[in-house]
Amino acid sequence: MNEESQRLPVVSDQDVVRVRQLVRTAAVAAKLSLVDQTKLVTAASELARNTLVYGGGGHVEVTPTRSERGKAGIRIVFSDEGPGIADLDLAFTDGYTSGGGLGLGLSGARRLVDEFDIVTAVGEGTTITVVKWCR
Amino acid sequence: MERVPVLKIGDILLVSIQIDMEDQVALQLQEDLAERIVATGVGGVIIDISALDIVDSFVGRTLATIASVSRVLDAETVVVGMRPAVAITLVELGLSLPGIRTALNVELGIALLSANRRPEMPDIVGDEDDQAAVPTP
Amino acid sequence: MPLSPDEARRFADLLESHAEPLTARWTELVVASLRGRLSGAELHRQTTDLRRGFQSALSAGAIEVTDGAADELRAQLSELSSNRARQGFTATETAISIYALKEAVLDVIGDGDDALRLYVAFSAFVDRAALFTFDSYVRIRESLIADQAEQLLELSTPVVKLWEGVVAVPLVGTLDSARAQVVMERLLQTLVDTSSPYAIIDITGVPAVDTQVAQHILKTVVAARLMGADCIISGIRPQIAQTIVALGIEFGDIATKASLADALRYVLSRNGNKSSRS
Numbered sequence: 001m002n003e004e005s006q007r008l009p010v011v012s013d014q015d016v017v018r019v020r021q022l023v024r025t026a027a028v029a030a031k032l033s034l035v036d037q038t039k040l041v042t043a044a045s046e047l048a049r050n051t052l053v054y055g056g057g058g059h060v061e062v063t064p065t066r067s068e069r070g071k072a073g074i075r076i077v078f079s080d081e082g083p084g085i086a087d088l089d090l091a092f093t094d095g096y097t098s099g100g101g102l103g104l105g106l107s108g109a110r111r112l113v114d115e116f117d118i119v120t121a122v123g124e125g126t127t128i129t130v131v132k133w134c135r
Numbered sequence: 136m137e138r139v140p141v142l143k144i145g146d147i148l149l150v151s152i153q154i155d156m157e158d159q160v161a162l163q164l165q166e167d168l169a170e171r172i173v174a175t176g177v178g179g180v181i182i183d184i185s186a187l188d189i190v191d192s193f194v195g196r197t198l199a200t201i202a203s204v205s206r207v208l209d210a211e212t213v214v215v216g217m218r219p220a221v222a223i224t225l226v227e228l229g230l231s232l233p234g235i236r237t238a239l240n241v242e243l244g245i246a247l248l249s250a251n252r253r254p255e256m257p258d259i260v261g262d263e264d265d266q267a268a269v270p271t272p
Numbered sequence: 273m274p275l276s277p278d279e280a281r282r283f284a285d286l287l288e289s290h291a292e293p294l295t296a297r298w299t300e301l302v303v304a305s306l307r308g309r310l311s312g313a314e315l316h317r318q319t320t321d322l323r324r325g326f327q328s329a330l331s332a333g334a335i336e337v338t339d340g341a342a343d344e345l346r347a348q349l350s351e352l353s354s355n356r357a358r359q360g361f362t363a364t365e366t367a368i369s370i371y372a373l374k375e376a377v378l379d380v381i382g383d384g385d386d387a388l389r390l391y392v393a394f395s396a397f398v399d400r401a402a403l404f405t406f407d408s409y410v411r412i413r414e415s416l417i418a419d420q421a422e423q424l425l426e427l428s429t430p431v432v433k434l435w436e437g438v439v440a441v442p443l444v445g446t447l448d449s450a451r452a453q454v455v456m457e458r459l460l461q462t463l464v465d466t467s468s469p470y471a472i473i474d475i476t477g478v479p480a481v482d483t484q485v486a487q488h489i490l491k492t493v494v495a496a497r498l499m500g501a502d503c504i505i506s507g508i509r510p511q512i513a514q515t516i517v518a519l520g521i522e523f524g525d526i527a528t529k530a531s532l533a534d535a536l537r538y539v540l541s542r543n544g545n546k547s548s549r550s
Contacts, residue, residue, distance in 0.1 A: 013157040020155060020189065035457060038189055038220040042228060045191040049158070094229055105192060108228035215500065219460035222495035237500035239467050244500075 005063035010051045010078075019048040019060045023076060026062050030072045032134055040074060040132040043112040046105040047078045047128055055080025055126055065131065073114075073133040081125035088120065139164045141171050147248060148172065148210075149241070151183040161197040168201055172208045179248035180205050183241055185216025195230045202235045211251055213237065215244040275393045277333040283394050284331035287323060290380040295319050297379055301372035306365060318369075322348060326373070326401075337400040349401060353409035357416065366409045370402035429455045431462040438470045438539050439463060440532065444477030452488035459492060463501045470543070471496055472535045476507030486521045493526050504528070506535035 006026075008018055023044040027037040044060070051058040058080030065075045085091045092107045110116040115131035137160055142149045148171055150164065168180060182198065184190065190198075202212040215238045217225075225232070238244035275283070287294065298319045303312050325345040332341035349370070356366040374395050381387050429451065434440040439462050441455055459471055473489060475481070481489075493503040506529040508516075516523065529535040 013159050017155050017157050024188070035220045035223050038218075038224045039227060042189045042191050042224045045189060045193075046228075049191075049193060108192060108230070111227050111229070112224065213500075217499045219457060219464060219495070219499065222460060222498040223456065223491070225498055226491045226495045231494060232498060237498060239464060239469060239500045243467060243469060247500075 005061050007059055007061045009057070010048050010060055010080075011057040012052070016045060016048045016052060019062075020045050022060075022062055023074070026064060026074050027132070030064055030074050030134060032074070032132065036132060036135065039112040040076075040130075043109040043130060043132075044076055046109040047076075047130070050105050050128075051078045051080045051082075051126075054085075055082035058082070058125070067133060071133050073131055075129065075131045077127065077129045079125065079127040084122040084124055084126055085118075085120045086122050088118065136160060136163070138167070141167055143171070143175050143177065146177050146252075147179045147181055147245065148175065148177050149181050149183070151186070153186045155187075156194065158193055161194055165197055165201050165204070169204050169208065172205055172210045178210055178252050179245075180210050180212040181241060181244045181248070182212065182214045183216045183244075184214060184221075185218065185240070187221065188218065190217070190221050190225060190230075192228065192230055195225065195232055199232055199235055211236065211248055213244040213247055215239065215241050275330075275335045275397055277335055279390055279393055280330040280333055280335050280397075282390065284327050286377075286380065287327040287330070291323065294376050294380055295323050298323070298372055298376040301375055302369045305368045305372065306361070309361070310359075318352065322352070322370075322373075325349075330397075335397070337397065337404050345401070346404060349405045350408045353405050354412050357409050357412040363406055363409050363413075367402045367406045370398060370405050374398050425451055425454055429458060431458050433462075433466055433468065434472065434536060435540065437468045437543060438472065438536065439466060439468045440472040440474060440536075442474045442477065442532070446480070447478055447485045447488075449484050449488065452485050456488060456492040456495070460495055460499065463496060463499060469501045470539045471501055471503045472532060472539065473503055473505050474507045474532045474535070475505065475512070476509070476532070478512070481512045481515055483519050483521065486516060486519065490521070490523070490526070502527070502539075504535045504538060506530065506532050 006022060008022060009015060010019060020041050024037065024041050027040050032040065048060055051060065055078075058078065061077045061079075063075045063077075065073050067073060092110070094107050106118075109130070113130040113132050115129075117129045118126065119128075120126040136157070137154055139150060139152055139154070139156070139160065141164075142151075148168065150168065152164075154160070156164070171177075172180065180201070182201070184198075187194070198214055202214075205212045213236045214232075217237060236247065238247050295316065299312065299316045302315050302319060303310075306315070325348045329339075329342040329345040333339075334341035334345070336342070337346065352369065353366055356369070377394065377398075378391065381391055384390075429441065429443070431439055431441050439459070441459050443455065447455075459473070462468070463471060473492070475489075478485075489505065493505075496503045504527040505523075508528055508530075527535075527538065529538055
């Protein structure tokens, strides 16, 4: 049960709240420190909102994981089939926004996690994978 | 949809956010507060976020907007009770919330508001009878 | 040349039939190696238990220390290493306590036809057991060291209440990233716990500041501001001031004072202004 991944749809505001709660529960179970829990949940909130607002909805999958050296961690995958991101460099610039936000979503979320991977293609969608390890 | 209650205590509106807010709830709070400030004519707003275990950029932006709007309506906003982990995360996120005044708890927030409004007292004593009416022993 | 299950059982019998003299000799050897730092009675109890452990593992057909039949024995060996590590014995002294069994067995094995072959196979088994002990000794020592490092970290970063509404962190020693982080979290938590709107970070005792550490201090100051508290940095040494400028770190509008006393005076004067106004 604990080591299984959980998947949630993200199609509404309530779903973003649900993602936050799911990530919080998983982070507590993985024994992340309080600050790391907070960072991960905040990053998940930013990215889930991106999935909803820019990706037109999608899915979030939360998986407890282990590093090669046996450290516990949480992996979260955000995927949508939206318009994709044409200019990644621009999207990662602090303060840049295409949707009226503060422009901290992507770049800010990347600073809050230990691993950040993004795959995107215009017209096909975006998949973002983040990992946070226990210290 | 849930709603965040707004309480009036003397010259202050007190908002204590106790729930994990959906974005819509945050926007609703922003609207409610603007209306209540105008309706009550208070000089200060205190938003207690000590129950929030995260503040993301959306909530951060909402708080900043509330502060700006209330300033236009001549009310000072103080955000109180931010948890250390939340503050550390906001710094990492790159959100420094300029323009928002903060205090460690509600008590210090009220002290901050009254310290700010005190110098204006002589000017407003004439117009505002509710405060001038307090008898001096 | 590992033991066969059959040989293992023969050894179990041997350990049983010569239980008394074997334990006595084994204890004697261990006492000598530890030079009286543990009492003979205590060691006798340990060797008696261990002999029983070896015997039951072997009679259950264990031919390797890693076998399921040797679970109990491994638990005993782990406990032995744990105790020895905590009592401050060296790894060698700990391992010798197991190796000594070989010498004790030599006295009782007799001189049958296959005695040598049997003895060599049994030796190998004891060697593995000793290596296992050695491994767990190292693991336990490592965790002891990690615990102590953590305790040291706690001790070396006291956050003290200096005055009503003022807390201070006197930082002493090298600040690495991990420690800076601990300091940051504790300082912020103390601000909340004591509802102190002022914090003084005194770095008189910090020999050097690199970019990362300066960043941590800066982040702490910004985080404290977000929470509604002001930080003052005191005790910046001349060389550190030079470094900060050379690294191009912007301290911006953060208040800096030469000494902790200056910082406290500064805070109290600001506090005084405030209270005189209200």
